[in-house]
Amino acid sequence: MATIKLQGNASGSGTVILTAPSTNSTRTITLPDQDVVLGGAGSIKAWVNYSHTSNVIRDSNQVSSVTDITAGIFTVNWTSAFSNTYYITSVMAGGNNSSTNVPAVGYSFGGGGAATTTLLRSFNAEDVDGGFVDYDNQDVMAIH
């Protein structure tokens, strides 16, 4: 029988804590038969599927809230602050049943264009007239 071994690190002094999720179900972690590094640099740290048209968060991870600013503009508030502002984000928009709403998507960090570790401000513009518009599917993720 294969075994699981928890091993400390003599060169460090911190405590590593495994925290159970808030659940009443039994969850199973199945490890692949290869070496892996969990949650290291470059992994997806937060994501959200947000409907800007109905102003509803369909699902998310490590996102505490979304602030609807105005048409086509919203702010994603991360549950936990990033250690710096050099995280990578991807913002996608779509889902509107309209041939004229071809999304052009961009983002700025925080208010006034300054980067912050706690939030991401996103905006979209339809390509016909450049005006901001809500999209039914707003997908945002952050990698760090």
Place this chain on the structure above:
Amino acid sequence: MVLVPSDNWLEEAKAGLLPPISVYWALQDDEQQAMAEGRHDTFKHDPEKHAAQWTAPRIGPLTEEEAIEYLIMKDIPRHIWSVEYNRPMFKIVKTADVPSDRQFRNAWRLAA
């Protein structure tokens, strides 16, 4: 502006998994100071303060209303809710009470 809470985050709040709000404020203060001093491009959080998001003692289970108040203090700029104005600056309502029409949703403003 309308703030929409994440259901997953609300579950964590109700389960008592949140750190004291002061942990987030300390991080926000440090970052704001870096911005004010023009060194935000190279800013990096103090590792101990950053780790406190996970290592600080949890505050215990919150009711839904308490969780929303906590979320406001975490995600809404402090000048909006910490200063007394001569008119209400925000209102906590059920989702069903938020206008779905953009014209009326835009009438809800948080910024001063």
